[in-house]
Every structure is written in structure tokens, then in C-alpha cells.
Amino acid sequence: MYMKDVLVQNQVGLHARPATFFIQKANEYRSSIWVEKEERRVNAKSLLGVLSLGIIGGVEIKIIADGVDEQAAVDGLVALVESGFTD
Numbered sequence: 001m002y003m004k005d006v007l008v009q010n011q012v013g014l015h016a017r018p019a020t021f022f023i024q025k026a027n028e029y030r031s032s033i034w035v036e037k038e039e040r041r042v043n044a045k046s047l048l049g050v051l052s053l054g055i056i057g058g059v060e061i062k063i064i065a066d067g068v069d070e071q072a073a074v075d076g077l078v079a080l081v082e083s084g085f086t087d
Helices: 016-026 047-052 070-082
Strands: 002-007 032-037 040-043 060-066
Touching: 002 070, 016 047, 016 070, 032 070, 040 047, 060 070
Parallel strands: none
Antiparallel strands: 002 060, 032 040, 032 060
């Protein structure tokens, strides 16, 4: 299992379009991936799950992965969040 905390940079957070980019990226990996905000953890490959967290800009989230490509998955998703979803 591999995890990292990341600060959501863009103002709208993980809503609609950014969440879709996030999920598409998560689905590129074979590992199980979760997003955690405060005490709630959801499947990072689920649009409804990610949207249900209500992640806004300036909030810190944790990205957790478990599987064969766990480090690449977490690092890739952290980079996407840090870019403000411009990549």
C-alpha cells in the first residue's frame, strides 16, 4: 500500500470536469485506488464516490493505492491534482 497527501490547487476542486479527468487517470492503473477526505474514503475510480466527498479548492486529500502499480498510480494522480487539472 502506498499513499500521499495532496492539496487541491484549482478553485472548483474535484467537481464535474476535474473529477472526470481524475477518474479517467485512476482507471489507467490496475491497482485499487481510494481518495480520502477527513475520515471518508471512496473508490477513486467511481465518479459518484469522488463527487460525494465534496472536495473544494484548498482542501487536502489523501490518495491511497494498493496493487502492482500502486506507486505509479498515486504519483500520477498527485501530479494531476497538483497541476490544477491542466495536464
